[in-house]
Amino acid sequence: MQAFDCAIIGAGPAGMAAAIALAKGGANVAVLDRGARVGGQIYRAAAASPLPDASVLGPDYTAGAALIAEFNRAEITRFTGADAWHLGDDGRVLFSHLGDTHELHCREMLLCPGAMERPMPIPGWTLPGVMTVGAAQVMLKSDATVADGAVFAGSGPLLYLIVAQYLRLGVPVAALVDTTPRQNYLNAVPLLPGALRQAGQLKKGLALLREIRAAGIPQYRFAEGLEILGEDKAEGLRFTANGQPYEIASETVFLHHGVQPNLNMTRAMDLAHRWNPQQLCWQVEADAWGQTSVPHVSAAGDGAGIIGAEGARIAGDLAALNILHRLGHLSEGERDRQTAPGSARLAAMAPFRAFLDRLYRPAGAFRLPQNPETLVCRCEEQSLANLRAGFNQGARDPNALKSLTRCGMGPCQGRQCGHMVTGLLAEWQAEPPEAVGYYRLRSPQRLLTLEELSRFQAVPAPAQAEAAE
Amino acid sequence: MFRSLRSDSAPKITLTINGQAVTAAAGQSVWSAMVLCGQPVTRRAALSGQDRSAYCAMGVCFECMVVIDGFPNQQACLRQVAEGMTVATQTITEDRGAPDAGL
Ligand SMILES: Cc1cc2nc3c(=O)[nH]c(=O)nc-3n(C[C@H](O)[C@H](O)[C@H](O)COP(=O)(O)OP(=O)(O)OC[C@H]3O[C@@H](n4cnc5c(N)ncnc54)[C@H](O)[C@@H]3O)c2cc1C
Ligand code: FES
Numbered sequence: 351m352q353a354f355d356c357a358i359i360g361a362g363p364a365g366m367a368a369a370i371a372l373a374k375g376g377a378n379v380a381v382l383d384r385g386a387r388v389g390g391q392i393y394r395a396a397a398a399s400p401l402p403d404a405s406v407l408g409p410d411y412t413a414g415a416a417l418i419a420e421f422n423r424a425e426i427t428r429f430t431g432a433d434a435w436h437l438g439d440d441g442r443v444l445f446s447h448l449g450d451t452h453e454l455h456c457r458e459m460l461l462c463p464g465a466m467e468r469p470m471p472i473p474g475w476t477l478p479g480v481m482t483v484g485a486a487q488v489m490l491k492s493d494a495t496v497a498d499g500a501v502f503a504g505s506g507p508l509l510y511l512i513v514a515q516y517l518r519l520g521v522p523v524a525a526l527v528d529t530t531p532r533q534n535y536l537n538a539v540p541l542l543p544g545a546l547r548q549a550g551q552l553k554k555g556l557a558l559l560r561e562i563r564a565a566g567i568p569q570y571r572f573a574e575g576l577e578i579l580g581e582d583k584a585e586g587l588r589f590t591a592n593g594q595p596y597e598i599a600s601e602t603v604f605l606h607h608g609v610q611p612n613l614n615m616t617r618a619m620d621l622a623h624r625w626n627p628q629q630l631c632w633q634v635e636a637d638a639w640g641q642t643s644v645p646h647v648s649a650a651g652d653g654a655g656i657i658g659a660e661g662a663r664i665a666g667d668l669a670a671l672n673i674l675h676r677l678g679h680l681s682e683g684e685r686d687r688q689t690a691p692g693s694a695r696l697a698a699m700a701p702f703r704a705f706l707d708r709l710y711r712p713a714g715a716f717r718l719p720q721n722p723e724t725l726v727c728r729c730e731e732q733s734l735a736n737l738r739a740g741f742n743q744g745a746r747d748p749n750a751l752k753s754l755t756r757c758g759m760g761p762c763q764g765r766q767c768g769h770m771v772t773g774l775l776a777e778w779q780a781e782p783p784e785a786v787g788y789y790r791l792r793s794p795q796r797l798l799t800l801e802e803l804s805r806f807q808a809v810p811a812p813a814q815a816e817a818a819e
Numbered sequence: 820m821f822r823s824l825r826s827d828s829a830p831k832i833t834l835t836i837n838g839q840a841v842t843a844a845a846g847q848s849v850w851s852a853m854v855l856c857g858q859p860v861t862r863r864a865a866l867s868g869q870d871r872s873a874y875c876a877m878g879v880c881f882e883c884m885v886v887i888d889g890f891p892n893q894q895a896c897l898r899q900v901a902e903g904m905t906v907a908t909q910t911i912t913e914d915r916g917a918p919d920a921g922l
């Protein structure tokens with residue numbers, strides 16, 4: 351079967367920018383995304399918004415339409431609704447598309463799976479009605495669906511963004527409960543001079559906060575001890591702020607305290623990973639061009655470490671130029687020349703990111719469950735107490751804990767509990783997260799049926815590939 | 820309460836959710852169609868039987884697994900509605916006797 355020069359998994363800003371650069375450079379590219387439309391998290395449905403007026407979502411969102419249009423014009427083999435579940439270092443990619451199994455081969459692989467939200471395991475977080483802020487974003491952008499009278503709780507720019515978007519749309523908001531610890535403001539001060547070099551970004555953030563304040567919705571700061579009210583479904587949020595107890599009734603609570611890379615793809619490929627102590631998450635090891643511990647596998651965007659949408663787009667471009675060099679389309683000197691402006695731009699953005707990471711660093715009490723009854727593993731219903739019992743029986747690393755307790759064995763394959771399990775085992779043993787490690791993952795990265803496997807199709811690269819070779 | 824801000828001009832399709840006939844906009848996710856018709860429970864947890872509902876809406880928590888046209892373990896947040904589709908709350912999340920799905 352004719353192989354593609356490069357297969358890209360994920361069509362967010364990173365994957366789209368990379369695909370455009372690769373196609374321009376003469377490479378034969380295939381792009382897969384499990385979403386029904388391209389755009390990734392930030393530009394979800396940006397080219398075909400179901401909202402009567404998408405401009406309320408802000409210019410950062412509407413800017414996505416141009417990138418999507420450029421991507422759609424480029425000569426790229428693309429699959430949406432395509433979930434990649436096996437990536438081999440032999441260049442084999444298996445994915446589900448419209449209920450069928452597809453296979454393609456590639457010489458270079460670029461992983462752009464993006465980020466997911468950091469789970470927020472407060473008591474009651476598994477009750478219907480509790481969702482992430484990202485879920486509110488997705489529902490708004492893809493389906494124009496909103497929740498009236500919701501409580502938004504947590505910390506970080508994406509939390510304030512959705513509240514502002516709701517308010518602009520005239521959707522009533524019950525309260526914004528901010529969990530950013532008081533101490534974080536002090537800790538972030540030394541990084542402020544660096545952040546000020548990107549004064550525009552800082553101004554944008556401040557304008558958002560002012561906009562929310564001006565709307566006059568109830569706001570609480572320095573909130574602690576969050577707990578979802580309700581037995582069978584969410585009925586509200588309980589917390590303390592400045593020593594005062596509060597209870598706000600609502601059937602919808604949206605939680606958020608930052609994002610972390612989607613790990614399952616890079617982990618299942620057994621690529622080298624490292625713990626990022628600033629962002630408190632695992633990320634794949636990659637060089638300045640996104641090349642991982644397996645040379646023909648690169649990673650770019652938030653899936654390789656959180657850098658935001660603009661950073662993701664640049665990182666995708668840099669990875670593509672390096673891949674063009676590896677494929678023999680660009681000399682080393684030409685690659686270095688063409689990547690220099692992007693690398694400089696990424697370096698210039700780093701201080702602002704570091705400032706955000708410090709300011710919105712989530713408190714330990716929200717990252718790791720505090721109540722013994724709180725579920726860590728939503729799929730297998732394993733509580734903090736169950737995991738502690740497994741630890742007491744001798745489980746010292748995530749894989750041992752998994753075989754003892756079934757934590758991480760369910761359909762999400764550890765996507766929700768993985769970071770918590772690393773964190774808990776690290777805390778219990780007073781060891782750094784690197785010493786504890788992460789789950790060992792294997793393909794397939796999703797639940798499959800025999801029926802689906804049996805409907806099999808090979809996807810050869812278009813003949814034009816031969817000309818490029 | 821969830822509601823839709825969509826303009827009424829979007830083409831409509833009809834599907835069945837837990838026996839209830841529901842009209843939804845073409846292109847909408849199954850999850851949105853469920854929550855908009857007041858049926859947010861996607862599955863029941865395997866051990867406790869507790870009601871569960873979509874948490875992430877982006878394909879990474881697997882809380883939204885429903886039965887679609889007889890096939891279990893379908894993520895309602897990733898699937899789009901289709902004419903004549905039948906959707907049901909899932910009561911078994913996995914077969915404990917079966918080998919682990921890929922782990
Ligand atoms: C829920 C959520 C909402 C966000 N909203 C915003 C926002 O409004 N504004 C903002 O500035 N930032 C937002 N972010 C931050 C966001 O991560 C970045 O700004 C930006 O989207 C990162 O771009 P990316 O290309 O790295 O990844 P993404 O944009 O996340 O794109 C990754 C793509 O990979 C696909 N994918 C993942 N795994 C597979 C697989 N196995 N098979 C096939 N496809 C796969 C996904 O469907 C996705 O489209 C959000 C993040 C999350 C998690
Ligand atoms: S709601 Fe999380 S996977 Fe669908």
